[in-house]
Amino acid sequence: MSEKIFIGVAWPYANGSLHLGQIAGAYLPPDIFARYHRTKGNEVLMVSGSDQHGTPITIKAEQEGKKPGEIAARYHRQFLESWQKLGISFDLFTTTGTENHAKVTQDIFLTLLDRGYIFKDTLSQPYCPNCKRFLADRYIEGTCPYCGSPGARGDQCETCGKPLSPAELIEPRCRICGTTPVFRDTEHFFLKLSAFNDRLLDWVKQQTHWRPNVLNFSLRYLEEGLKDRAITRDIDWGVAIPVAGFEDKRIYVWFEAVIGYLSAAKEWAASSGNGGKWRQFWQNSDTKSYYFIGKDNIPFHTLIWPAMLMGYGDNLNLPYDVPANEFLTIEGRKLSTSQNWAVWLLDYLDKYDPDPLRYLLSINMPETSDTDFSWREFVRRNNDELVATYGNLVHRVLTFVYRNFDGRVPDPGEFDAQDKAILSGASKALEAVDGLLYGCHFREAIRAAMAVAQESNRYLDDKSPWKVIKENRQAAATSLYVALHVIANLKTMLYPFLPFSSQKVHEYLGFEGSVEKAGWKWQ
Numbered sequence: 001m002s003e004k005i006f007i008g009v010a011w012p013y014a015n016g017s018l019h020l021g022q023i024a025g026a027y028l029p030p031d032i033f034a035r036y037h038r039t040k041g042n043e044v045l046m047v048s049g050s051d052q053h054g055t056p057i058t059i060k061a062e063q064e065g066k067k068p069g070e071i072a073a074r075y076h077r078q079f080l081e082s083w084q085k086l087g088i089s090f091d092l093f094t095t096t097g098t099e100n101h102a103k104v105t106q107d108i109f110l111t112l113l114d115r116g117y118i119f120k121d122t123l124s125q126p127y128c129p130n131c132k133r134f135l136a137d138r139y140i141e142g143t144c145p146y147c148g149s150p151g152a153r154g155d156q157c158e159t160c161g162k163p164l165s166p167a168e169l170i171e172p173r174c175r176i177c178g179t180t181p182v183f184r185d186t187e188h189f190f191l192k193l194s195a196f197n198d199r200l201l202d203w204v205k206q207q208t209h210w211r212p213n214v215l216n217f218s219l220r221y222l223e224e225g226l227k228d229r230a231i232t233r234d235i236d237w238g239v240a241i242p243v244a245g246f247e248d249k250r251i252y253v254w255f256e257a258v259i260g261y262l263s264a265a266k267e268w269a270a271s272s273g274n275g276g277k278w279r280q281f282w283q284n285s286d287t288k289s290y291y292f293i294g295k296d297n298i299p300f301h302t303l304i305w306p307a308m309l310m311g312y313g314d315n316l317n318l319p320y321d322v323p324a325n326e327f328l329t330i331e332g333r334k335l336s337t338s339q340n341w342a343v344w345l346l347d348y349l350d351k352y353d354p355d356p357l358r359y360l361l362s363i364n365m366p367e368t369s370d371t372d373f374s375w376r377e378f379v380r381r382n383n384d385e386l387v388a389t390y391g392n393l394v395h396r397v398l399t400f401v402y403r404n405f406d407g408r409v410p411d412p413g414e415f416d417a418q419d420k421a422i423l424s425g426a427s428k429a430l431e432a433v434d435g436l437l438y439g440c441h442f443r444e445a446i447r448a449a450m451a452v453a454q455e456s457n458r459y460l461d462d463k464s465p466w467k468v469i470k471e472n473r474q475a476a477a478t479s480l481y482v483a484l485h486v487i488a489n490l491k492t493m494l495y496p497f498l499p500f501s502s503q504k505v506h507e508y509l510g511f512e513g514s515v516e517k518a519g520w521k522w523q
């Protein structure tokens with residue numbers, strides 16, 4: 001029976017180019033997962049979009065003397081180009097700047113307000129007397145009270161991942177001019193997260209299939225007790241607050257960006273011509289919802305978004321799994337876009353094919369701990385593994401069959417024990433990789449598939465059809481037949497990771513259509 005799989009992917013801020021850390025953390029894993037499920041014949045809806053709001057965009061716009069919308073549009077185009085070139089197969093990649101998103105956000109806002117989960121209160125906010133403005137979140141910086149990191153922002157400490165409020169910062173200063181801010185009272189709306197603490201705790205405790213880091217991180221928060229959080233800001237860029245008297249303030253980005261998962265599903269349904277279709281992925285209790293994010297985003301997806309969904313009701317599915325990844329370091333150092341210590345995705349794609357990068361980031365995925373990217377490792381893995389193991393296997397079998405058997409699959413003779421062993425090993429691997437991908441164990445899955453390629457090379461070295469063919473054409477035909485079968489299934493196992501080369505192998509082998517259509521079955 002086919003399953004329904006909803007895949008929500010972190011919304012990148014449209015204020016800068018994508019780098020490999022983001023790809024390894026949040027964008028490649030969901031694509032692997034989506035391609036796997038589509039090949040299994042399951043119905044997948046994978047959505048995300050550019051986060052166009054928030055201070056990251058307005059700060060960038062001010063730095064460049066542009067309008068926030070221009071900045072957002074520029075990077076949105078770049079994101080679309082990146083997905084296309086890297087093969088990240090979104091069903092919809094939209095933006096938070098759509099009318100639909102504002103409508104869905106305001107509906108959730110008003111419903112939560114009506115139910116008492118959003119309330120009005122006075123907030124003491126940092127105000128820069130020099131710039132004569134309130135300093136929302138990223139406009140203020142200081143030292144993190146939890147880990148002592150000096151560059152913590154008013155909304156979150158990037159070093160330890162803790163969400164922060166501006167008043168918690170030690171030695172705060174205005175990001176624009178460096179002045180020490182004063183605190184002034186301003187009226188805002190708050191999300192009553194404290195009201196959900198017990199329900200969330202009960203719910204999170206049941207999620208024993210979550211990755212340990214995600215589960216423990218979330219439980220720690222709940223055991224400390226969630227604090228109510230302001231969800232509006234003194235800024236003029238963002239979704240309007242649907243309440244009179246708040247025209248000069250906006251709904252803040254952390255509240256509305258997560259709503260994008262729902263609004264994007266609605267947009268996707270509307271554009272498919274069946275406006276109610278989103279319900280299959282949101283209100284069907286058999287649908288499993290996965291959220292792919294980096295570890296800095298965990299509390300927003302395991303606590304805040306579920307709290308909003310619980311409060312809103314309407315029978316919307318809570319996350320089934322939030323397989324958050326750890327970080328990718330670059331050449332042994334923590335990645336930093338502000339210090340330009342990053343590998344930019346489009347720079348890579350200008351020079352190289354997508355699959356070698358997808359390979360390295362998969363086999364070295366930061367699933368349970370941080371992993372490192374280095375160019376040396378990239379070259380080594382590409383040459384020694386992808387080319388020497390998988391590429392060489394495919395190349396030598398196909399060229400030999402092409403030259404000596406007229407490009408047709410040779411008729412096999414009787415299988416010996418070695419033939420049977422390699423075939424049954426590959427068939428077991430197809431099942432094992434299936435199970436690993438189903439459970440979001442991507443690194444183990446690609447390693448299991450690559451082990452089949454290694455085994456097959458050893459098998460061919462033993463059988464040496466290129467030598468044997470001179471005295472025993474039938475024996476050579478049998479081992480080539482076996483090798484072709486293994487390759488036909490290997491390309492299925494590797495397809496989620498290496499979609500471009502797997503599709504080529506699929507066609508070289510004479511299969512029609514796409515790998516996805518052919519399905520996850522022994523061939």
Ligand SMILES: [Zn+2]
Nearest residue numbers: 144147157160
């Ligand atoms: Zn910190």
Ligand SMILES: [Zn+2]
Nearest residue numbers: 128131174177
């Ligand atoms: Zn200032």
